[in-house]
Amino acid sequence: MLESCRNAQERWGGVHLLIDRWLKERHELVKAYDGLGAEPGALAQNPKPLQEFCGLLVDYVSAGHFEIYEQLTGEAKAFGDQRGLELAETIYPRIDVITEKLLAFNDLCDEGECVAHKFQELGGLLHERFELEDCLIEVLHTAHKEKAEAQA
Template sequence: MLESCQNAQERWGGVHKLIDRWLLERNELIKAYDDLGAEPDALSETRKQLQEFCGTLVDYVSAGHFEIYEQLTGEAKAFNDQRGLELADTIYPRIDVITEKLLAFNDLCDEGKCVAEKFKELGGLLHERFELEDCLIEVLHNAHKAQDAVQA
């Protein structure tokens, strides 16, 4: 998972400082997940580390919904990128479903009911979310390149 995050940053880093920061937050989230994932059956023994992971998770999810997605949609509108807007309309509902599951995991952990099975499921959800987000960024990035080529 970490390798795909680094690839995303190499491909889209610099497009926008907000996205750069968000990709760094994603990297931190993946590292925290990997650290906990080494011993998922010991989650109850790593309460502080799990709380830190959940804090990073909520921060990342919040940044996506309240900053990045608005930025991506705004960029697509500014470049009159109908393909990007249609893609967003298709992808955002799935991201919303994943977000609900991620936040439900956080709530379980807050209640002290975090179990290894749910933690493992979380990895698949994060992976899917990252792929969907990368798709959105790629479409936006290509719109920028097309616009730049027209202006040149």
């Protein structure tokens, strides 16, 4: 998962400061997840790293929904990219489902009920979400960047 995070930064890093910051947050989230993944059974014994991870998780999810997706959709509308908007309409509902599950995990941890199997499930959800987000960035942002450069 960390490798795909690096690949996303290499492909889109520098394109837009907002996306750069978000991809950096993704990288930090993945590092925190990997750090916890070595001993998921020990999460109850030392809750501080888990709490830090959950904070990163909520920040990352929030940035996606309240900043990045809005920015990407706005770009697609500005450039009249109907294909990109249709893709977003297809992908956003799945991201919403994943978001609900990620936030439910955070709530479990807040209640002190975080268990190892839920933590392992979280990895798959994050991986899927990152792939969907990368697809959105590719279609909704990169294509518009090229159009803007051509018009300049």
